[in-house]
Amino acid sequence: MHLQIKDLSWSVGDKSILKHINLQLAAGQFIGLIGPNGSGKSSLLRCAYRRQQPDSGIVLFNQNDIFTLPAKTFAQQVAVVLQEFPAEFGFTVSEVVAMGLTPHASFFSCSKNNLEKVNQALKKVGLQDNAQQCFDHLSGGEKQRCLLARALVQKPQLLILDEPTNHLDIQYQFELLSLIKSLGISVLCTLHDLNLAARFCDYLYVLNKGEITQQGTVQEVLTQQTLAEQFSMHTFVDQQVATPVPRINYLSAI
Numbered sequence: 001m002h003l004q005i006k007d008l009s010w011s012v013g014d015k016s017i018l019k020h021i022n023l024q025l026a027a028g029q030f031i032g033l034i035g036p037n038g039s040g041k042s043s044l045l046r047c048a049y050r051r052q053q054p055d056s057g058i059v060l061f062n063q064n065d066i067f068t069l070p071a072k073t074f075a076q077q078v079a080v081v082l083q084e085f086p087a088e089f090g091f092t093v094s095e096v097v098a099m100g101l102t103p104h105a106s107f108f109s110c111s112k113n114n115l116e117k118v119n120q121a122l123k124k125v126g127l128q129d130n131a132q133q134c135f136d137h138l139s140g141g142e143k144q145r146c147l148l149a150r151a152l153v154q155k156p157q158l159l160i161l162d163e164p165t166n167h168l169d170i171q172y173q174f175e176l177l178s179l180i181k182s183l184g185i186s187v188l189c190t191l192h193d194l195n196l197a198a199r200f201c202d203y204l205y206v207l208n209k210g211e212i213t214q215q216g217t218v219q220e221v222l223t224q225q226t227l228a229e230q231f232s233m234h235t236f237v238d239q240q241v242a243t244p245v246p247r248i249n250y251l252s253a254i
Helices: 041-048 071-077 093-101 112-124 140-153 170-182 194-200 224-231
Strands: 003-012 015-025 030-034 056-061 078-081 158-162 186-190 203-208 211-216 233-239 246-253
Touching (some): 003 041, 015 041, 015 211, 041 158, 041 186, 071 078, 093 140, 112 140, 140 170, 170 186, 170 194, 194 246, 203 224
Parallel strands (some): 030 186, 078 158, 158 186
Antiparallel strands (some): 003 015, 003 056, 203 211, 233 246
16 A cells, blocks of 8 residues: 555544544555535645644555654655645746656756656646746646646655646546546545545545545445435436546436
8 A cells, every 4th residue: 555544533632533434445446535515625735745643543655654664754755735825925836837846956056857748747737838926927827737736746656636627627627637636646635526426536535524434436435315315415416428437417406
């Protein structure tokens, strides 16, 4: 297993946020975290990429406790793309993407090889024509794609994403998730769009009120009963066109 979370709990003051979480992610697996707003998905990701240390339990990456790994070693292996964008800081798109090279070498290095890595990453996310544009002037969707390019140049073994399709048009939602899927690396990702989760995830964990309430393949998890119990929605579930994965048709709130 690339990533193992064992009996993890975390609280803020007297409020319990995460309770006895157990999760496993194998090499090359695309795992989705789904659940209602406020269920603890982003909090769980923050524990997985060392932003916050849990009260109890352990997070292992390649059998090592992530909180004992040197920061540089962890950054060479794990890349993170979050919902929020950096505050205005005046860097160009190319410079932001080049920051992904810092775990391996100084991002100020202008070697031909490093520039080629940056250009390749920008091309993959469709931002090659924006290379010299100021990051602050990009649209929300363009910023999201720029930050994904920064993660790509890290060459991570594990990619952690919090709502990566936020701010994106439908075309870029599919292109971005298809690109991530094609990388063949381990992915841990929160998603609100359950039809996208069905299309791209290999396995799902459902969080509700800080606990994992269900897990399994998309066929096992995305059922009318589960969607009623976990999301308070009446749905009709059939299959997406030309694929064996579920398609969720929303009918009404319960």
